[in-house]
Amino acid sequence: MPTDASILTLKNVRYRWSGRASFELAVPNFSVKSGETVLLLGESGSGKSTLLSLICGTITAHHGVVDVAGTNISALSPRRRDQFRAEHIGLIFQQFNLLPYATVLDNILLPLRFAKARRERVPAPNDTARQLCEDLGLPNDAMNASAGTLSVGQQQRVAAARALIGDPPLIIADEPTSALDAATQTTFLELLFEQSRKHNTTLLMVSHDARLADQFDRVVKMADIAQQQREAL
Amino acid sequence: MMLRLAYGSLLARALTVGMTIVAIALSVALFLGVEKVRTGAKASFADTISGTDLIVGARSGSVQLLLYSVFRIGNATNNLTWQSYQDIAARPDVDWIVPISLGDSHRQFRVMGTTPAFFDRYKYRSGQSLVVGEGARMNDLFDTVIGADVASTLGYKVGDPIVVAHGLASFSNHDDQPFRVSGILEKTGTPVDRTVIVSLQAIEAIHVDWQTGAKIQGQTTPVDVIRQMELTPSAITAALVGTKGRFQVFGLQRAINEYPQEPLLAILPGVALQELWQIVGIAETALIAVSAMVVVTALIGMMATIFSSLNERRREMAIYRAMGARPRVIVGLLVIEASLMAALGAALGLALLYLGLWVAQPMIDSAFGLWIAIDAPTMRELWVLIGVVIAGAIVSVIPAIRAYRMSLADGMMVRI
Structure with missing residues (x-):
């Protein structure tokens, strides 16, 4: 259930890519409430990746505040930012989410390796991982298979389990369904919603596909929250 | 877990990693072989005459x-x-x-x-x-x-x-x-x-x-x-x-x-043999130097392999970063991998050496009258093996630093 407390707030954020073609991304005001499911719609090249990198703290804003779960991550040292990401954010990418040579179990447990508090929330990691797999409809014998041997749809479910383990407050999914066919897309999203509700986490999903909109609490268009300027040098 | 992941990553690239390990193994076997022949020659030399006071x-x-x-x-x-x-x-x-x-x-x-x-x-x-x-x-x-x-x-x-x-x-x-x-x-x-x-x-x-x-x-x-x-x-x-x-x-x-x-x-024959060996001994230093260079070459080969693997592994590094791994963890992974390769190479080299000795010992004895004893590795040889592993780890730091820079720049987003 959405509450009034916001899990994510961006204020007056400006970030400039410097390089041959420099461009600037500005996010004046954007926030996500705790427990909300938000769909962020945007075409490729609309600055989605940059925005996600800012939220995850792999890049830092040159100006403004990026507040995740009450912490201004722009002010943290790179080391603390990495740790912060491990503790508070579960990530699902479009595809190639997993270490193909590692087992499904190792892939699911990987974020715990870098997050102490999350690890402590999972006293029996193997059982928790197994439960998550079961909840996400993965076959039981998949746990010890190499992640690379699974189908794309199954891999996305493993990625979801990995994002959910240890109950991080924020889950970010970057086009998690675009590599899946229509039927699998629906099942995957249903499972993802169900699980994020069960684990009481906030879901911020980025996509270019407006058809998914009606399943979310709120839909935000990239163009409405962010401006970008390109200039060729 | 990290060791298991590093091992899995190596296993996934079995062919190139295998070739690298074989190269290291051959160089280690050569180095230790030269060492064995050298000590064998020295012993044979000192044993040219015995029983005479x-x-x-x-x-x-x-x-x-x-x-x-x-x-x-x-x-x-x-x-x-x-x-x-x-x-x-x-x-x-x-x-x-x-x-x-x-x-x-x-x-x-x-x-x-x-x-x-x-x-x-x-x-x-x-x-x-x-x-x-x-x-x-x-x-x-x-x-x-x-x-x-x-x-x-x-x-x-x-x-x-x-x-x-x-x-x-x-x-x-x-x-x-x-x-x-x-x-x-x-x-x-x-x-x-x-x-x-x-x-x-x-x-x-x-x-x-x-x-x-x-x-x-x-x-x-x-x-x-x-x-x-x-x-x-x-x-x-x-x-x-x-x-x-x-x-x-x-x-x-x-x-x-x-x-x-x-x-x-x-x-006293023993004393005179020692004196003479000191003169002949210059050649042994040259032999050691040459075989050490072969080991160095193999390690540089490994470094090149790691370098060339970095690009195809950007996705892997991005996943680690997304999970909250610090770039330093990626450096650590690469160093662990290199040490594993070097250790496997050293172990395989040792095995090759003993296999080679076992096969060649009678032939060397009858052809050159050189008796090379097959016994447990000496402390010196063990140090050589440990040295190879340490050198492998040190060498891998160079590509690892590059990986560090790459993963800092890429973050979790990789456009391939």
């Missing part, structure tokens, strides 16, 4: 005396008179004494006159005796026993006649008195293999018609007459001496070195 000759340098008396290299500057020889032989602390007379040759091989006691007293490789493989020891004045290399090089069999040349690389032959091969010694890996052994009397016999190094014109004493002659030599080249007790060696050495009638030199 002193070598006595005319006064010169100890290395020189060793070279001509044992290795048949170079010439004696002077002889030892038969009188002196008998004086030494008569001393109470002398257990046995074997005279050696050098100076003639057969083809490229030296001829050595000695007494039958030589076959019993000359020991090599910690106490092994000479064994007459074919035929028997000398029975007749003109019998000869030849070393294994002499027989194999010149294709001699028991019963073949041979003619001894006067001096070395000489055109004047002792063709009036041909010898007969009575026995062939088994391979020893010592200079005995390249020696034609005759009796001390035979050396006298072939020089009956000679005076001060030249043949007396027109004089040919018939063999029958020579056989009747008193063939005691007036001088010999050197003598091998055994003492009655260990503690008498130094006293005897001192007595011989201070022998008033003639300037003599007595040396």
Whole structure:
């Protein structure tokens, strides 16, 4: 259930890519409430990746505040930012989410390796991982298979389990369904919603596909929250 | 878990990783092999002569005396008179004494006159005796026993006649008195293999018609007459001496070195061998240097492999970063992987070495007379192996730093 407390707030954020073609991304005001499911719609090249990198703290804003779960991550040292990401954010990418040579179990447990508090929330990691797999409809014998041997749809479910383990407050999914066919897309999203509700986490999903909109609490268009300027040098 | 992931990552790239490990293994096997051959050669060298307490000759340098008396290299500057020889032989602390007379040759091989006691007293490789493989020891004045290399090089069999040349690389032959091969010694890996052994009397016999190094014109004493002659030599080249007790060696050495009638030199073979090895030892340093370079080459090869794998592994690194791994973790992973590769390479190299030794040991022994012992790796060798692993880890830091930069720039987003 959405509450009034916001899990994510961006204020007056400006970030400039410097390089041959420099461009600037500005996010004046954007926030996500705790427990909300938000769909962020945007075409490729609309600055989605940059925005996600800012939220995850792999890049830092040159100006403004990026507040995740009450912490201004722009002010943290790179080391603390990495740790912060491990503790508070579960990530699902479009595809190639997993270490193909590692087992499904190792892939699911990987974020715990870098997050102490999350690890402590999972006293029996193997059982928790197994439960998550079961909840996400993965076959039981998949746990010890190499992640690379699974189908794309199954891999996305493993990625979801990995994002959910240890109950991080924020889950970010970057086009998690675009590599899946229509039927699998629906099942995957249903499972993802169900699980994020069960684990009481906030879901911020980025996509270019407006058809998914009606399943979310709120839909935000990239163009409405962010401006970008390109200039060729 | 990280070790397991690193291992899995290596396994996923089995072919390139395997080739890298094989390269490291081969270089390690080569390095340790050179090390084994070196110590084996050193031991074989030190074992060229054993059981002999002193070598006595005319006064010169100890290395020189060793070279001509044992290795048949170079010439004696002077002889030892038969009188002196008998004086030494008569001393109470002398257990046995074997005279050696050098100076003639057969083809490229030296001829050595000695007494039958030589076959019993000359020991090599910690106490092994000479064994007459074919035929028997000398029975007749003109019998000869030849070393294994002499027989194999010149294709001699028991019963073949041979003619001894006067001096070395000489055109004047002792063709009036041909010898007969009575026995062939088994391979020893010592200079005995390249020696034609005759009796001390035979050396006298072939020089009956000679005076001060030249043949007396027109004089040919018939063999029958020579056989009747008193063939005691007036001088010999050197003598091998055994003492009655260990503690008498130094006293005897001192007595011989201070022998008033003639300037003599007595040396301890072990000490002289050590001195000689120090001269030969320069080559071993070069060998070690070359094989060390091979190890370095293999490690650089590994570094190149890691470098070229970085691009295809950007996704992997991005996943780690997305999970909250610090770039330092990625450096750590690469270093762990490299150390694993180096460790596997070192272990495989060790296995290859022992396999190689096991296969090649008998061949090396029969071909070169070099006995390479197969025993547990020495501390030094273990340090070499540990060193390879550490060097592998150090070398991998360079691509790891590049990976660090890449993953900082890429973050979790990789556009491939």
